[in-house]
Amino acid sequence: MARIDDSRSECVFDDFKGPLTPEQAVIEANRCLYCHDAPCVTACPTAIEIPEFIRKISTGNLKGSAKTILEANIHGMSCARVCPVEVLCVGACVHNHQGVPPIQIGKLQRYATDVAYDQGWRFFEAGAATGKSVALVGAGPASLACAHELRRFGHACTIYDKRAVVGGLNTTGVAPYKMRADRSLDEVEWILGIGGIDVRTGVEVGREPSWAELEEQHDAIFLGFGLGVDTPLDIPGEELSSIYGAVDFIERMKLAKVAVSSVRNAVVIGGGNTALDTVRELLGLGARTVTLLYRGTEAAMSGYAHEWEAARIDGARALWQAQPVEFLGKDRVEGVRCLRVDDDKRPVAGTEFDVEADLVLIAIGQAKLGGLVGALPGLRVDRGRIVVDEHGYCGRPKYWAGGDCANGGKEVVNASAEGKRAARAIHQMLEGADHG
Numbered sequence: 001m002a003r004i005d006d007s008r009s010e011c012v013f014d015d016f017k018g019p020l021t022p023e024q025a026v027i028e029a030n031r032c033l034y035c036h037d038a039p040c041v042t043a044c045p046t047a048i049e050i051p052e053f054i055r056k057i058s059t060g061n062l063k064g065s066a067k068t069i070l071e072a073n074i075h076g077m078s079c080a081r082v083c084p085v086e087v088l089c090v091g092a093c094v095h096n097h098q099g100v101p102p103i104q105i106g107k108l109q110r111y112a113t114d115v116a117y118d119q120g121w122r123f124f125e126a127g128a129a130t131g132k133s134v135a136l137v138g139a140g141p142a143s144l145a146c147a148h149e150l151r152r153f154g155h156a157c158t159i160y161d162k163r164a165v166v167g168g169l170n171t172t173g174v175a176p177y178k179m180r181a182d183r184s185l186d187e188v189e190w191i192l193g194i195g196g197i198d199v200r201t202g203v204e205v206g207r208e209p210s211w212a213e214l215e216e217q218h219d220a221i222f223l224g225f226g227l228g229v230d231t232p233l234d235i236p237g238e239e240l241s242s243i244y245g246a247v248d249f250i251e252r253m254k255l256a257k258v259a260v261s262s263v264r265n266a267v268v269i270g271g272g273n274t275a276l277d278t279v280r281e282l283l284g285l286g287a288r289t290v291t292l293l294y295r296g297t298e299a300a301m302s303g304y305a306h307e308w309e310a311a312r313i314d315g316a317r318a319l320w321q322a323q324p325v326e327f328l329g330k331d332r333v334e335g336v337r338c339l340r341v342d343d344d345k346r347p348v349a350g351t352e353f354d355v356e357a358d359l360v361l362i363a364i365g366q367a368k369l370g371g372l373v374g375a376l377p378g379l380r381v382d383r384g385r386i387v388v389d390e391h392g393y394c395g396r397p398k399y400w401a402g403g404d405c406a407n408g409g410k411e412v413v414n415a416s417a418e419g420k421r422a423a424r425a426i427h428q429m430l431e432g433a434d435h436g
């Protein structure tokens, strides 16, 4: 598996939610009420038995605790770091209604899974070989979770990814103060440790091999190819240098070196979580000022309020209800011309103003890649998103999908849950029960 260079830019970031010590973990675990019908479990897309794994920490049974987590969610180690727990399990903890701080579920999960990784504990074995083979397109969390589950049933798996590094956006996109790329690669290695998963990098499915070739070579195909490149703004001046798509910039920062320390006025355009991540990343990399430009109000922003609060504390500024209409500059970007926007997100004529900028990141979304499979009869695609049923089936025999390419772009935990769900349905099909 390709490793990455320690001189990459993301290495300047520290963990913003440090680990618990063993003593802290036991104290925190003992605060849990071990609720019956626990709302924290319902709030988790992978339905981890949270009270059970916490109780096991409190009794010193760390092996059992890690197994409970990883049995439900094979990405339990990374999800402990990257999940937006504030709006999932921790947000649902009953303590929130009792004026008591909620249980730090993510940190407890990190504690148990980190010990499991450090100790080299493994819990799952491949099933007896069935002679069946499944192709998985993309090596992100959706395909990895799907492949791991398929191996437990004994099916051979081949994962194809067009990139050199594996792990998808968990490796190339997640903010480094939550998790660095090398930790994601540790997880990929742990998952692949089940054996029998052939990973082929640098292979762009659709070109070479074609879908017809994949269909010929495999008994089922899982689509986990995520989303595409950053959506452009399509305004004059976008070709100037020092204007980048945010996801592209983040990938370079995580895998290589980017020069930001001489940047005086960075501008990030957008109001989602990628925009909020990049604001904090630019500040951490040494940009003097970082301004978020968003055409809606603060309340209308799709990014999590707790992430914006953290960015604000780090020193970010924001201009709300501002619509960029032109990038200014000769060869390099020097500024962004904007119009004020009314409460219905309509630009107001005659309200132009300029914002200085020597670096601009555009974070208004990623392209949907449904076009990749557009020519396959039966496979349903709606506005670029692969349409699936409740098992992940795509409507064309042999094809299942999950993760961002099917859900439109959610979280790692959703991709992992959807990959596992599809694996179970594919297994049923391969056993002769259903679909294709």
Ligand SMILES: Cc1cc2nc3c(=O)[nH]c(=O)nc-3n(C[C@H](O)[C@H](O)[C@H](O)COP(=O)(O)OP(=O)(O)OC[C@H]3O[C@@H](n4cnc5c(N)ncnc54)[C@H](O)[C@@H]3O)c2cc1C
Binding pocket: 082, 083, 084, 137, 138, 139, 140, 141, 142, 143, 160, 161, 162, 163, 166, 167, 168, 169, 170, 173, 174, 175, 178, 203, 204, 205, 206, 224, 225, 226, 227, 247, 250, 274, 277, 372, 402, 403, 404, 405, 409, 410, 411, 412, 413, 415
């Ligand atoms: C900047 C950013 C930050 C994020 N931060 C968080 C976070 O903090 N917490 C969180 O839970 N989620 C976060 N997410 C979302 C999360 O990373 C995704 O939901 C998750 O990775 C989706 O998994 P996936 O397997 O569906 O797709 P991906 O992780 O995108 O993986 C898809 C893979 O498919 C490959 N591929 C694409 N086309 C082809 C092809 N034709 N042939 C072969 N391979 C192909 C790609 O190279 C890629 O490796 C973030 C997303 C972004 C963009």
Ligand code: SF4
Binding pocket: 031, 032, 033, 034, 035, 038, 039, 040, 041, 050, 051, 092, 093, 094, 095, 103, 105
């Ligand atoms: S809701 Fe809170 S207190 Fe109840 S089981 Fe979950 S973490 Fe423990």
